[in-house]
Amino acid sequence: MDIYQSGIRPVLFSALKADPEWLHQQSLQLLGKLDRTSESPLTSLLKARLQQSFCLSDLRLGQTLWGLQFTNPLGLAAGFDKDGVAARVWGEFGFGFAELGTVTFHPQPGNPRPRLFRLPEDQAALNRMGFNNLGAATMARSLARGLPASRLEVEGLKDNNLQNLTPIPIGINLGKSKITSLAEAATDYLGSFRLLKNLGDYFVVNVSSPNTPGLRSLQDAAQLGLILDVLQQENQGFKPILVKIAPDLTTEAIADVLSLAQTHQLAGIIATNTTIRRDLLKTEFIEATGKSVEEEAGGISGAPLRQRSTEVIRFIYQQTQGKLPIIGVGGIFTAEDAWQKITAGASLIQVYTGWVYEGPWMVRRILQGLLEKLEERGLSSISLAVGGEGNQGVKGNKSKSNE
Numbered sequence: 001m002d003i004y005q006s007g008i009r010p011v012l013f014s015a016l017k018a019d020p021e022w023l024h025q026q027s028l029q030l031l032g033k034l035d036r037t038s039e040s041p042l043t044s045l046l047k048a049r050l051q052q053s054f055c056l057s058d059l060r061l062g063q064t065l066w067g068l069q070f071t072n073p074l075g076l077a078a079g080f081d082k083d084g085v086a087a088r089v090w091g092e093f094g095f096g097f098a099e100l101g102t103v104t105f106h107p108q109p110g111n112p113r114p115r116l117f118r119l120p121e122d123q124a125a126l127n128r129m130g131f132n133n134l135g136a137a138t139m140a141r142s143l144a145r146g147l148p149a150s151r152l153e154v155e156g157l158k159d160n161n162l163q164n165l166t167p168i169p170i171g172i173n174l175g176k177s178k179i180t181s182l183a184e185a186a187t188d189y190l191g192s193f194r195l196l197k198n199l200g201d202y203f204v205v206n207v208s209s210p211n212t213p214g215l216r217s218l219q220d221a222a223q224l225g226l227i228l229d230v231l232q233q234e235n236q237g238f239k240p241i242l243v244k245i246a247p248d249l250t251t252e253a254i255a256d257v258l259s260l261a262q263t264h265q266l267a268g269i270i271a272t273n274t275t276i277r278r279d280l281l282k283t284e285f286i287e288a289t290g291k292s293v294e295e296e297a298g299g300i301s302g303a304p305l306r307q308r309s310t311e312v313i314r315f316i317y318q319q320t321q322g323k324l325p326i327i328g329v330g331g332i333f334t335a336e337d338a339w340q341k342i343t344a345g346a347s348l349i350q351v352y353t354g355w356v357y358e359g360p361w362m363v364r365r366i367l368q369g370l371l372e373k374l375e376e377r378g379l380s381s382i383s384l385a386v387g388g389e390g391n392q393g394v395k396g397n398k399s400k401s402n403e
Contacts, residue, residue, distance in 0.1 A: 004359030032085035050092040066240040072096035077350035078173035091167035094363035101173030105191040107135035128298030136192035172200035208246035208273035221256040228264040240267030247272035268325035274299025302353035306331025317345025335369020
């Protein structure tokens with residue numbers, strides 16, 4: 001029996017109707033304490049118990065991308081740990097990787113509350129957080145904590161230090177500060193990247209959140225090209241850089257992004273961010289505000305996003321002939337959901353809303369389900385399933401995913 005689904009979630013969501021953002025903050029405070037006391041005997045014991053409960057290890061789930069070892073394809077999406085306070089803990093919950101942020105160069109409080117709402121009838125969430133975070137410099141100090149004294153000068157670090165501090169690869173999702181004009185966006189992203197480039201395993205340019213005014217206009221080829229050019233000049237091939245796109249883009253706009261990805265030698269695409277569509281929702285009113293869901297600004301995540309994000313993954317995979325790695329995110333609750341995204345073309349997948357609804361045992365259930373899928377099809381590695389819908393293109397992916 002899953003105690004989270006049978007007991008904890010009903011009490012928190014229905015009986016107490018606890019505020020989602022308050023619950024989120026309380027969870028992060030606890031996890032942050034585990035992160036800060038990771039060397040203590042009590043914390044070591046607790047982390048061992050977490051591993052025993054939530055982790056599942058099997059070589060068939062592992063693959064190498066961008067020179068990084070992923071023990072399994074399931075990661076925590078950006079948005080949960082915005083400031084990187086629990087970077088050293090996420091592996092204990094079974095995740096194969098975790099993405100921190102979204103972080104901006106300037107600290108910012110985000111949008112006014114309430115700004116996070118559950119839509120249980122749709123297995124979804126509506127958020128308009130607005131990139132609330134403590135800023136790139138604070139994240140850098142948090143991630144550098146624990147490094148030898150000779151390496152605490154963040155700007156002077158020469159190599160990838162998180163591999164020595166975390167059990168899993170860590171991505172960092174970069175956004176534009178609200179106070180920075182669209183014309184100065186490239187400089188803003190560059191400032192964050194300079195502070196953090198030695199502390200993350202891969203980086204994501206987020207130009208697709210609907211909660212920062214004008215941000216999605218940066219997905220336009222000309223605007224995005226300026227940002228990528230500046231970052232890659234600074235990067236010089238040092239770290240993998242990806243871009244995260246919205247599900248609401250037309251196929252023509254996605255094709256433009258893929259052209260930029262080739263021009264600027266991006267490492268991959270994350271598909272997708274939240275959607276601004278409301279037509280797929282069963283929920284009509286937001287109880288906390290009394291307003292129609294149509295009146296409430298913000299992006300929708302969770303189950304309503306599932307089909308569209310998979311369609312975008314499939315389109316990208318087909319357009320790039322499987323040569324550009326994809327991280328698939330949107331509406332993953334079960335192993336079947338995960339399998340659909342992988343076979344559509346995603347090498348890695350991420351969860352957030354599904355994890356909130358399904359609870360911490362979800363990761364282990366999905367990984368076990370993926371192993372069963374591999375066994376049913378006689379596949380020896382998850383990489384062989386990438387882009388393998390209808391048993392098409394499976395073999396051709398082997399060398400790509402294990403380079």
